[in-house]
Amino acid sequence: MHRPFVAVLSSGSCGNSILFRSNETSVLIDAGISCREMERRLSAFGTEAQDIDAVLLTHEHTDHNRGAKRFCSVHDIPVFGTEGTLALSPLEGTDAKTIERHGTFGIGNLSIHAFPVMHLAAEPVGYSISFNGRRVSAASDLGSLTEEVLKAMRDSDLVMIEANYDETLLMNGSYPVFLKRTIAGNHGHLSNEDAGRLCSEVASERLKQIVLLHLSKDNNTMDLAKEAVERCVTGDCGACPSVSPTEHGCQNGPFAL
Ligand SMILES: [Zn+2]
Numbered sequence: 001m002h003r004p005f006v007a008v009l010s011s012g013s014c015g016n017s018i019l020f021r022s023n024e025t026s027v028l029i030d031a032g033i034s035c036r037e038m039e040r041r042l043s044a045f046g047t048e049a050q051d052i053d054a055v056l057l058t059h060e061h062t063d064h065n066r067g068a069k070r071f072c073s074v075h076d077i078p079v080f081g082t083e084g085t086l087a088l089s090p091l092e093g094t095d096a097k098t099i100e101r102h103g104t105f106g107i108g109n110l111s112i113h114a115f116p117v118m119h120l121a122a123e124p125v126g127y128s129i130s131f132n133g134r135r136v137s138a139a140s141d142l143g144s145l146t147e148e149v150l151k152a153m154r155d156s157d158l159v160m161i162e163a164n165y166d167e168t169l170l171m172n173g174s175y176p177v178f179l180k181r182t183i184a185g186n187h188g189h190l191s192n193e194d195a196g197r198l199c200s201e202v203a204s205e206r207l208k209q210i211v212l213l214h215l216s217k218d219n220n221t222m223d224l225a226k227e228a229v230e231r232c233v234t235g236d237c238g239a240c241p242s243v244s245p246t247e248h249g250c251q252n253g254p255f256a257l
């Protein structure tokens with residue numbers, strides 16, 4: 001038997017996939033890289049496709065579902081998503097299971113809570129996964145912080161959150177104005193500051209680790225994202241309450257649970 005952990009197989013517009021393993025059950029959040037690449041990266045974490053009990057999709061964008069059809073049909077793995085996500089994802093030949101946009105369901109010894117996020121997609125969600133008193137929350141691709149998101153991610157031991165862009169780099173960068181507006185808008189992506197604010201708002205004594213996801217290659221750097229989140233969780237930004245010291249960064253893990 002292995003020890004429970006989470007690992008980031010891939011993150012960003014090149015493809016997203018997070019591996020979650022409890023002592024009994026293993027799931028992937030998103031399958032946004034090719035089937036072969038997913039198998040290769042799983043093996044780096046001592047995991048085979050056969051170990052995966054389910055794939056949970058967050059939304060229908062290609063960087064989140066690219067490998068789902070092949071991976072799930074070849075390995076006979078059920079794929080879960082909201083009605084809107086499943087309808088717009090190419091999933092022929094897979095065992096697709098519809099979930100509520102706001103609801104809780106079980107897979108093996110995991111209790112999985114889906115919660116709605118704001119993003120330019122049909123019915124996008126984030127996930128909070130609990131087992132044996134431990135809880136991990138993950139959300140990338142969210143345009144803004146809602147009470148629902150904050151509530152769903154509170155009291156987690158590990159928070160995985162999008163820190164997509166640095167505001168100055170985005171605004172001074174080469175993207176066309178409409179694209180800058182879309183990214184920074186309420187249905188686009190979270191800035192580093194937004195990620196920091198979320199972390200400080202959802203933090204409790206339980207929070208041990210923060211993992212930053214979906215950093216833009218063009219409009220962010222790992223150092224800027226970490227600094228911004230650090231300013232918020234330490235209260236140095238002047239707006240956020242200081243919270244207990246946590247380890248945080250953008251590494252791939254594995255992060256022990
Ligand atoms: Zn998206």
Ligand SMILES: [Zn+2]
Binds near residue numbers: 016
């Ligand atoms: Zn994405």
